[in-house]
Amino acid sequence: xxxxxxxxxxxxxxxxxxxxxxxxxxxxxxxxxxxxxxxxxxxxxxxxxxxxxxxxxxxxxxxxxxxxxxxxxxxxxxxxxxxxxxxxxxxxxxxxxxxxxxxxxxxxxxxxxxx
Amino acid sequence: xxxxxxxxxxxxxxxxxxxxxxxxxxxxxxxxxxxxxxxxxxxxxxxxxxxxxxxxxxxxxxxxxxxxxxxxxxxxxxxxxxxxxxxxxxxxxxxxxxxxxxxxxxxxxxxx
Numbered sequence: 001x002x003x004x005x006x007x008x009x010x011x012x013x014x015x016x017x018x019x020x021x022x023x024x025x026x027x028x029x030x031x032x033x034x035x036x037x038x039x040x041x042x043x044x045x046x047x048x049x050x051x052x053x054x055x056x057x058x059x060x061x062x063x064x065x066x067x068x069x070x071x072x073x074x075x076x077x078x079x080x081x082x083x084x085x086x087x088x089x090x091x092x093x094x095x096x097x098x099x100x101x102x103x104x105x106x107x108x109x110x111x112x113x114x115x
Numbered sequence: 116x117x118x119x120x121x122x123x124x125x126x127x128x129x130x131x132x133x134x135x136x137x138x139x140x141x142x143x144x145x146x147x148x149x150x151x152x153x154x155x156x157x158x159x160x161x162x163x164x165x166x167x168x169x170x171x172x173x174x175x176x177x178x179x180x181x182x183x184x185x186x187x188x189x190x191x192x193x194x195x196x197x198x199x200x201x202x203x204x205x206x207x208x209x210x211x212x213x214x215x216x217x218x219x220x221x222x223x224x225x226x227x
Contacts, residue, residue: 034215042220043205044158049215088157092213102171103216105157 004091006106014114019076021109023089026070032092033065035074038108039085047087048074079113086110118142119219121206127225130196136222138189138206146170146212147189149181150205152221158205164189165212196226 003026013019021035032051036044048063050056050072056063062075072091076083089106119140128134138147146165150158163171164183172181178200180192189206203223207216 032213032215036218043203043218046215046217102160102163103158105159107157 004089004104004106006087006089006109008107009110010112011109012112012114013079015079015081017079017113019079019083019111019113021074021076021087021089021111023072023074023091023106024070025072025089025091025093025104027091027093027104028067028070030067030070030091030093033063033072034090034092034103035061035063035072036088036090036105037083037085038088044088076111079111081113081115084111084113119206119208119217121204121219121222123222124220125223125225127227128193128196129227130198132196133192133194135193136191136204136206136224138191138208138219139187140208140217140219141187142208142210142217143186144208144210144217145186146209146216147183148207148209148216149189149191150207150218152203152205162191163212170212193224196224198226201225 034049035047038044050063050065060077064073086108088108090103122137149161152158161175162181167183182190203221205221206219209216
């Protein structure tokens with residue numbers, strides 16, 4: 001069964017700390033991985049995409065992918081109260097019948113950055 | 116520019132009404148999507164269009180009818196909805212079926 005799992009939180013970190021968000025997935029053939037941020041009542045906003053093993057950095061955000069362990073994470077450095085939101089991990093599983101962009105979302109982790 | 120525009124932002128409709136949700140992107144993306152999101156749940160895929168052709172229908176009830184008039188526009192026609200269909204309806208687009216999807220602001224739908 002294709003699943004994406006995240007800890008629902010809330011994950012509470014003090015302002016200026018590193019927030020670490022984790023995600024595991026069950027489909028070993030998955031090829032594309034994404035992190036979205038969603039503020040309450042708003043639509044998901046793409047934060048990071050990662051397609052190969054290793055780290056990918058963009059400003060205060062670093063995505064880490066380990067396909068062997070079926071694990072993807074998002075680190076947020078120097079966390080700010082404005083980072084408080086739900087972070088959704090999304091995985092595009094392999095479709096042996098052809099290409100598809102059928103994103104499978106995790107349930108999301110609620111991050112609360114305390115001033 | 117990664118803008119996907121959805122209209123209307125809010126919609127209240129009766130169970131006998133017919134209404135349409137609209138989505139527009141001018142990024143040259145060839146894949147477009149409809150998602151449904153209930154409160155405190157992740158988005159759920161409804162439909163995928165690739166090159167203006169319906170690629171995926173996730174067993175959505177026929178009271179939801181998608182339409183892709185051209186590569187920039189995506190509509191979702193609504194008819195005889197139920198109160199449990201009340202949700203945030205999200206449109207998204209991507210360059211192709213492999214790359215990241217960008218979401219519109221969503222339409223908050225309430226069925227009364």
